[in-house]
Amino acid sequence: MKSDCRNFETKAVHGSSNFETRTGAISYPIYQSATFRHEGLNHGTGYDYSRLQNPTREELEKTVALLENGKECLAYTSGMAAISGLLTIFKSGEHLIVSDDLYGGTYRIFEQIYKDYGIEVTYTDTTIIENIKKSLKANTKAIYLETPTNPLMKIADIKKVSEITKKNNLLLMVDNTFMTPYYQKPLNLGADIVIHSGTKFLGGHNDTLSGFIIVNDEDLVQKLRFIQVSTGASLPPFDSWLILRGIKTLSVRLDKQQENAIKIANFLKTQNKVKKVLYPGLKEHTGYEILTNQATGFGSMISFYVDSKATVEKILKEVKIIIFAESLGGVESLITYPDTQTHADMPHEVKAKLGVTDKLLRLSVGIENVDDLISDLKNALSD
Structure with missing residues (x-):
């Protein structure tokens, strides 16, 4: 170059x-x-x-x-x-x-x-x-x-x-x-x-x-x-x-994905069925200050806990735009259930100690219109 x-x-x-x-x-x-x-x-x-x-x-x-x-x-x-x-x-x-x-x-x-x-x-x-x-x-x-x-x-x-x-x-x-x-x-x-x-x-x-x-x-x-x-x-x-x-297109994609992720993380915080949101771009996140000092962004990965396994099942069944699939980082938004997917081979006692529970979901935010993504999550979280 x-x-x-x-x-x-x-x-x-x-x-x-x-x-x-x-x-x-x-x-x-x-x-x-x-x-x-x-x-x-x-x-x-x-x-x-x-x-x-x-x-x-x-x-x-x-x-x-x-x-x-x-x-x-x-x-x-x-x-x-x-x-x-x-x-x-x-x-x-x-x-x-x-x-x-x-x-x-x-x-x-x-x-x-x-x-x-x-x-x-x-x-x-x-x-x-x-x-x-x-x-x-x-x-x-x-x-x-x-x-x-x-x-x-x-x-x-x-x-x-x-x-x-x-x-x-x-x-x-x-x-x-x-x-x-x-x-x-x-x-x-x-x-x-x-x-x-x-x-x-x-x-x-x-x-x-x-x-x-x-x-x-x-x-x-x-x-x-x-x-x-x-x-x-x-x-x-x-x-x-x-x-x-x-x-x-890495920089263009990541900027859009991060922009979407920040809005979605803040939306999830307002939902009654969501008990905790893990996103490094939230100021209350434990590692926020460290990441701010060693990186120029926060990424587009969000994990969040919901109130019950029934809510997990409802979200995974009812999301329409967000796709229930493994992997992450693509232009399409994907939602994953670590307990039985990405961390299936980790012993239950290890997962329990870490906090990888049956109420945890991981969301890889894509480049879709953020209002559509939020609407999709809102529908899946509704009673």
Whole structure:
């Protein structure tokens, strides 16, 4: 990207290359090829086989790295593939400190897969710095944060956590899916690794899967790249192109989604059947001040508790515009029931301790007309 391009929106639209230099194509081409011809022995184009690298995926990786202010990015077939690839850098007997409230799929991979490989995990409320300090062990190697967390929207102070990791020679890993690099840049705040489920806001259209790891350390890049190439979790070219296309409108979508979310969060607060609204953009939210200091926005994810499971069932049955479906971050508004969907594999006692109850709903606010969305919720909440 040209050095005079300093603003996020322009970087998102034009990407790393601005256009494809060989043909001048504005929409970066889909190099739908598994393999590439060599002109002779030790004389090639720089591309061999798409599991190793592909020009479309390469453009996407450079673009995401640019947006996150990272040196390099690796694109994976899904967010969970990215997390799995990241966890393979740790050895049996090593210890991680992890946000206690986090996506159920991430909890599942820690507990049901990597625990069997001897990776030790301590879950704690990472919004409380003393909790992190108390969780440190001689074999601790990294801290893994979600901020905001999924689904309870807890906000960790990335800078303060990074002070702990740097003092103790640990890696700081931050899942930035909810905020995206448009609103929050963890590497600038002291993180070593940023993770995304690109399926969500980066793609933005609920039409493809992807995951990303962004890093600044060259040795770590080489280690992760070797693992990715060896295990084959590289993002295909067509999916790479879809995410590239989605990123072009990221800032426009997020601004509209956030605008809608603020209005909906305030509406939900007025409803008798709604007992508590969890949205970081509300001034009464516990993490409001921290997020204001480390991010430029609040995002469009809302969780809220209602008065009964019967109300949950009524809302999920009667919403018409808002779609009852898993996932988040797309242009369509989606409502999810964490207890039996995103956090189904989390033990009941763990969910109960966290507050992931049978009265909790999670709403991913889209770009529809906000009056239509509020009307939809009002109808579903009516007697």
